[in-house]
Amino acid sequence: MGQHDNGLPGAGSAADVDPEEDPELAALALKILVAGGFGVGKTTLVGAVSEIRPLRTEEVLSEAGELVDDTGGVAQKTTTTVAMDFGRITIRSGLSLYLFGTPGQDRFWFLWDELSQGALGAVVLADTRRLEDCFPAVDYFEHRRIPFVVAVNCFTEARRYGAHEVSRALDLEQGTPVVLCDARDKDSGKEVLIRLVEYAGRVHTARLLDSVEPQAGPV
Numbered sequence: 001m002g003q004h005d006n007g008l009p010g011a012g013s014a015a016d017v018d019p020e021e022d023p024e025l026a027a028l029a030l031k032i033l034v035a036g037g038f039g040v041g042k043t044t045l046v047g048a049v050s051e052i053r054p055l056r057t058e059e060v061l062s063e064a065g066e067l068v069d070d071t072g073g074v075a076q077k078t079t080t081t082v083a084m085d086f087g088r089i090t091i092r093s094g095l096s097l098y099l100f101g102t103p104g105q106d107r108f109w110f111l112w113d114e115l116s117q118g119a120l121g122a123v124v125l126a127d128t129r130r131l132e133d134c135f136p137a138v139d140y141f142e143h144r145r146i147p148f149v150v151a152v153n154c155f156t157e158a159r160r161y162g163a164h165e166v167s168r169a170l171d172l173e174q175g176t177p178v179v180l181c182d183a184r185d186k187d188s189g190k191e192v193l194i195r196l197v198e199y200a201g202r203v204h205t206a207r208l209l210d211s212v213e214p215q216a217g218p219v
Contacts, residue, residue: 027094031118032196034085034101035140036125037133041153041183042101043085045125049189050087050099084115089193097193102137112140121200122148123192125183129158131169138170147200149177151192 034042047054085101100115116122122141126134134150141148152166161169163178172178177199182188 029096029098030120030197032097032099032193033115033119033122033146034099034125035112035122035134035137035148037127037130037137040125040127040130040133042125045123045151045153045181045183045189045192046085046087046099046101048184048186049089049193051090052088055084055086084111089190091190091194091197095197097197099193116144116146119146120204121196122146123196124148124150126150126152126166126170127155127158128152128161128166129155131166135170138172142173147196147203149179149192149196149199151179151181151183153183154180 034045036042043054084103085099087099087101088096089099090096100119102112102115122137124134124137124141138148138150140146150166150170150172152161152163154160163180167176167178177195179192179195181192
């Protein structure tokens with residue numbers, strides 16, 4: 001399948017590459033965002049699944065940042081992403097995902113619009129101890145009609161909730177998938193990404209069919 005055969009947004013948008021020049025790059029590259037609140041595990045997820053050494057833009061938390069960064073529940077966190085994380089994973093032969101981890105704090109949100117350009121979809125990571133922290137990401141993708149899945153990062157010390165409970169607590173639109181995961185585990189992260197690609201594919205296909213469906217003329 002060529003880069004432009006499926007008509008899906010996000011195809012080939014992560015990088016303009018020539019497969020003949022670099023045969024290791026897949027024929028189809030999809031751009032995926034990994035979003036969520038501060039300290040929820042975005043950098044961990046990108047690092048766990050990436051088959052290349054991930055690009056990270058982390059800085060050490062400073063005393064000045066304590067005034068704006070809520071570290072409740074993540075007191076052991078000492079760094080924060082200030083631009084983005086970047087990684088790549090091959091889902092299957094001919095299909096690669098380019099992962100862009102977004103910064104979690106409000107003051108870096110000006111980067112989100114740029115990062116979301118051409119994205120197929122997004123993963124919104126959630127921590128049940130701080131579930132309200134993922135509300136802004138959920139609202140962002142819903143308003144921009146970017147397909148997303150909510151991935152609950154199951155921290156050891158956190159209370160476990162079922163997918164239906166999380167979906168109801170976040171007031172998600174009907175059909176938005178919620179999956180449980182361990183952001184440290186490569187296989188778990190890969191399953192989240194596969195679920196997103198499948199869901200985003202269905203959403204974009206449905207929108208494409210709606211756009212070309214002939215309108216009923218006057219009787």
